[in-house]
Amino acid sequence: MALLKREDWYDLARTTSWTPSYVSEEVLFPEEMSGSRGIPMQVWETYDEPYKTSYPEYVSIQREKDAGTYSVKAALERAAFVDKADPGWVSTMIAHYGAIPLGEYLASIGEARMARFSKAPGNRNMAVFGMMDENRHTQLQLFFPHANIKRGRQWDWAHKALRTNEWAAVAARSLFDDITTARDAISTAIMLTFAFETGFTNMQFLGLAADAAETGDHTFASLISSIQTDESRHSQQGGPALKILIENGKQAEAQQLVDVAIWRSWKLFSVLTGPIMDYYTPVAGRKLSFKEFMLEWIVGQFERQLLDMGLEKPWYWDILMRDLDSTHHGMHLGVWFWRRTVWWNPAAGVTPEDREWLEAKYPGWNKNWGRCWDVITDNLLNGREALTHPETLPLICHMCNLPIACTPGDGWDGQDWPLEHAGRLYHFGSEVDRWCFEINPDQYKGHQTIVDRFLAGLILPPNLKGALKYMGLAPSEQGQDAHGYAWIEKFRAAKAAAA
Amino acid sequence: MTDSPLPTLKTWSYLSTGARRRPSEYEVVSTGLHYHTLDQNRPWELDPNIPMAQWYKRYRNQSPLRHPDWDAFRDPDEMIYRTYNLVQDGQENYVYGLFDQFNERGHDQLLDLEWVRFLADAYTPSRYLFHALQLGSAYVHQMAPASTITNCATYATADHLRWVTHTAYRTRELANAFPGLGFAECERERWETDPRWQGFRELVEQALVAWDWAEAFTAFFLIVKPAVEEAVLNQLGELARAHGDTLLGLLTQAQTRDAERHRRWGVALVTMALEQPGNREVLTGWLGKWVPLAEAAVEEFCAGFPSDGRAAAQRAKHAMASFRGSLLLAASHLTQPNLDQ
Ligand SMILES: [Fe+2]
Numbered sequence: 001m002a003l004l005k006r007e008d009w010y011d012l013a014r015t016t017s018w019t020p021s022y023v024s025e026e027v028l029f030p031e032e033m034s035g036s037r038g039i040p041m042q043v044w045e046t047y048d049e050p051y052k053t054s055y056p057e058y059v060s061i062q063r064e065k066d067a068g069t070y071s072v073k074a075a076l077e078r079a080a081f082v083d084k085a086d087p088g089w090v091s092t093m094i095a096h097y098g099a100i101p102l103g104e105y106l107a108s109i110g111e112a113r114m115a116r117f118s119k120a121p122g123n124r125n126m127a128v129f130g131m132m133d134e135n136r137h138t139q140l141q142l143f144f145p146h147a148n149i150k151r152g153r154q155w156d157w158a159h160k161a162l163r164t165n166e167w168a169a170v171a172a173r174s175l176f177d178d179i180t181t182a183r184d185a186i187s188t189a190i191m192l193t194f195a196f197e198t199g200f201t202n203m204q205f206l207g208l209a210a211d212a213a214e215t216g217d218h219t220f221a222s223l224i225s226s227i228q229t230d231e232s233r234h235s236q237q238g239g240p241a242l243k244i245l246i247e248n249g250k251q252a253e254a255q256q257l258v259d260v261a262i263w264r265s266w267k268l269f270s271v272l273t274g275p276i277m278d279y280y281t282p283v284a285g286r287k288l289s290f291k292e293f294m295l296e297w298i299v300g301q302f303e304r305q306l307l308d309m310g311l312e313k314p315w316y317w318d319i320l321m322r323d324l325d326s327t328h329h330g331m332h333l334g335v336w337f338w339r340r341t342v343w344w345n346p347a348a349g350v351t352p353e354d355r356e357w358l359e360a361k362y363p364g365w366n367k368n369w370g371r372c373w374d375v376i377t378d379n380l381l382n383g384r385e386a387l388t389h390p391e392t393l394p395l396i397c398h399m400c401n402l403p404i405a406c407t408p409g410d411g412w413d414g415q416d417w418p419l420e421h422a423g424r425l426y427h428f429g430s431e432v433d434r435w436c437f438e439i440n441p442d443q444y445k446g447h448q449t450i451v452d453r454f455l456a457g458l459i460l461p462p463n464l465k466g467a468l469k470y471m472g473l474a475p476s477e478q479g480q481d482a483h484g485y486a487w488i489e490k491f492r493a494a495k496a497a498a499a
Numbered sequence: 500m501t502d503s504p505l506p507t508l509k510t511w512s513y514l515s516t517g518a519r520r521r522p523s524e525y526e527v528v529s530t531g532l533h534y535h536t537l538d539q540n541r542p543w544e545l546d547p548n549i550p551m552a553q554w555y556k557r558y559r560n561q562s563p564l565r566h567p568d569w570d571a572f573r574d575p576d577e578m579i580y581r582t583y584n585l586v587q588d589g590q591e592n593y594v595y596g597l598f599d600q601f602n603e604r605g606h607d608q609l610l611d612l613e614w615v616r617f618l619a620d621a622y623t624p625s626r627y628l629f630h631a632l633q634l635g636s637a638y639v640h641q642m643a644p645a646s647t648i649t650n651c652a653t654y655a656t657a658d659h660l661r662w663v664t665h666t667a668y669r670t671r672e673l674a675n676a677f678p679g680l681g682f683a684e685c686e687r688e689r690w691e692t693d694p695r696w697q698g699f700r701e702l703v704e705q706a707l708v709a710w711d712w713a714e715a716f717t718a719f720f721l722i723v724k725p726a727v728e729e730a731v732l733n734q735l736g737e738l739a740r741a742h743g744d745t746l747l748g749l750l751t752q753a754q755t756r757d758a759e760r761h762r763r764w765g766v767a768l769v770t771m772a773l774e775q776p777g778n779r780e781v782l783t784g785w786l787g788k789w790v791p792l793a794e795a796a797v798e799e800f801c802a803g804f805p806s807d808g809r810a811a812a813q814r815a816k817h818a819m820a821s822f823r824g825s826l827l828l829a830a831s832h833l834t835q836p837n838l839d840q
């Protein structure tokens with residue numbers, strides 16, 4: 001064979017830094033974009049990405065991956081799984097597609113930030129493949145839902161959601177912008193690739209793929225597990241950057257970046273992924289509970305990676321462990337209650353079998369969350385549907401932009417964590433959200449939550465109708481109970497039998 | 500879900516405004532993706548005055564090159580991810596086929612030693628230059644005001660990494676065949692100090708700090724790249740053929756296919772910009788700033804050719820000028836090359 005092996009020339013392709021002289025290094029790599037933190041160029045040149053690939057391998061492998069993914073879609077299109085699927089699963093897909101594709105596109109900008117401004121040449125090259133990967137993820141996750149566009153207006157939200165001021169879209173942007181596009185290259189390597197992609201994309205793309213396979217949605221399962229193969233490659237850009245920071249006395253700063261990114265990601269997942277996994281997906285399709293997925297991917301795998309790297313568990317780890325039992329149940333209740341304000345149809349997911357499953361996975365669920373659902377169920381059984389819709393706005397956290405949730409019933413722990421900063425009063429859903437703000441107030445201080453905008457008179461008329469309009473939700477887009485309340489019939493039957 | 504006055508859609512509502520025809524797959528997956536252009540005062544869902552918000556407001560939203568609807572831009576090639584990989588996998592099979600065959604027939608051993616020394620000076624340091632193009636394209640990617648422009652820059656960034664990779668590959672092969680000539684060791688030093696490269700180095704260092712998105716696009720895609728492509732791909736490729744280096748001639752020709760694609764969307768973007776009053780002046784202003792630097796770079800590079808460097812530089816400058824002519828900018832002093840030097 002007369003071809004060289006990749007390792008013969010790979011190092012040359014990533015030996016690309018030079019000493020500029022027509023402009024200074026500081027001008028060519030501005031600190032606000034580069035984030036080299038005073039660590040010299042020669043040190044960044046020691047960056048060694050663990051997962052190596054090259055241009056010819058990339059285009060060949062990716063071509064094959066796409067051939068596979070698109071042909072699964074084509075082969076299964078006629079079966080029209082979506083028409084037969086449980087409405088809860090359809091909601092899962094619609095919620096996922098609204099939150100993800102434009103976020104993927106944003107991630108390609110984060111990759112481009114590294115590709116241009118990282119002082120580590122290996123990072124700059126790998127990020128080119130990362131830019132390409134995220135371009136792929138955007139296009140796949142627009143092309144697939146677009147095939148369903150005739151099935152209802154909510155499918156339009158795959159493209160539309162992040163372009164609106166719908167509250168969950170605001171919360172998603174608030175996280176994505178913070179860890180993806182609004183920071184320097186090295187912060188991006190750590191927050192986006194190390195923290196978010198190593199930790200959380202496994203949850204969304206492998207956890208949900210497992211549920212999809214169990215549910216029988218093989219198109220979705222093949223799509224998102226193929227996406228994860230790219231994530232598992234480009235997420236490895238953060239590790240070597242962390243190593244350089246730690247070796248050069250920047251451990252505390254690195255730890256903080258990781259801690260903020262993990263907490264903020266967790267909060268968004270608690271409202272999007274938690275309800276999907278524990279309530280929308282039909283019981284038979286739930287491979288693991290949301291908490292079990294979190295324990296496997298975040299606590300089991302990611303925590304070990306943190307420690308291997310020489311970092312510590314985030315200081316709030318005990319709080320997170322506690323919240324794994326509660327936060328997403330509260331979020332789910334809130335989303336279902338305010339269902340008209342989301343672009344998907346939340347499934348209540350509280351039939352007797354669901355509740356049995358929930359009690360088994362989250363002992364005590366019935367005496368906390370169950371009591372709220374008892375009231376809702378009772379109202380629905382007695383023709384008081386109007387009472388199952390809210391009349392007020394929730395309090396919104398100034399960090400995660402999500403409702404300040406708490407555990408009702410016996411475990412009542414409702415608490416606001418306020419902070420006054422530069423003459424303005426902020427509210428937070430937890431002490432960790434407040435901590436994220438306190439260590440870096442400039443990043444967030446001038447931001448207005450949806451409630452701030454309401455109070456500032458930006459939402460008119462100042463009522464639910466005005467809010468829905470502001471959020472871009474027309475009647476046929478607003479969420480309804482996914483099953484049209486069919487799930488209460490089992491309770492009615494049980495009641496009748498008991499009477 | 501369909502119980503309302505909103506009609507059933509055939510495509511995204513974003514693409515449904517009055518459109519008669521069904522959008523292509525390209526449009527479905529490429530248009531309207533930069534949500535951060537919607538509120539010009541607050542690009543990110545964070546404090547509106549953080550450094551990164553100011554960067555985007557200043558260098559993207561307040562660019563002197565203006566258009567009310569950059570999102571209307573369409574890539575004439577309608578390139579999407581999956582077709583990109585199809586096309587480039589084919590192109591790479593061709594190039595690695597060349598590497599394989601020419602290696603098998605002992606191509607490098609048949610080269611004239613003087614030519615080989617010339618390659619160490621004037622060819623293998625090009626990976627730094629190509630890398631600078633990679634950086635410049637990645638910048639245009641993150642700053643462009645429309646996803647359809649960003650996508651073009653995405654694929655261009657990957658193409659430039661492709662060129663870096665080709666050079667790295669050939670550098671190692673030449674180092675294996677000719678130990679002791681500095682291959683794989685002296686490229687950085689030559690890039691930093693050899694007079695033939697200093698014009699290009701100055702050009703790219705300056706262009707890399709042109710922070711305005713449209714100036715970065717103009718500098719890289721309308722001026723720097725055409726200069727590199729005409730001098731370092733085409734003229735060097737011609738010279739290689741004349742010196743029996745068929746492989747380099749064929750390689751640069753293959754790379755030119757990428758460059759042609761970049762020029763097609765570059766022309767389309769300029770054509771769109773020129774719909775708006777005021778943009779012609781902005782663009783000609785930038786051309787006036789960057790063309791002299793680029794021509795000087797071409798001259799310095801070609802001056803290092805073993806023979807006929809002047810003529811090669813003239814040909815390169817003519818080709819650059821005729822490309823600028825195709826941009827319909829019609830300011831003659833900017834589209835005519837400076838032939839006095
Ligand atoms: Fe992705």
Ligand SMILES: [Fe+2]
Pocket residue numbers: 107134197231234
């Ligand atoms: Fe990713």
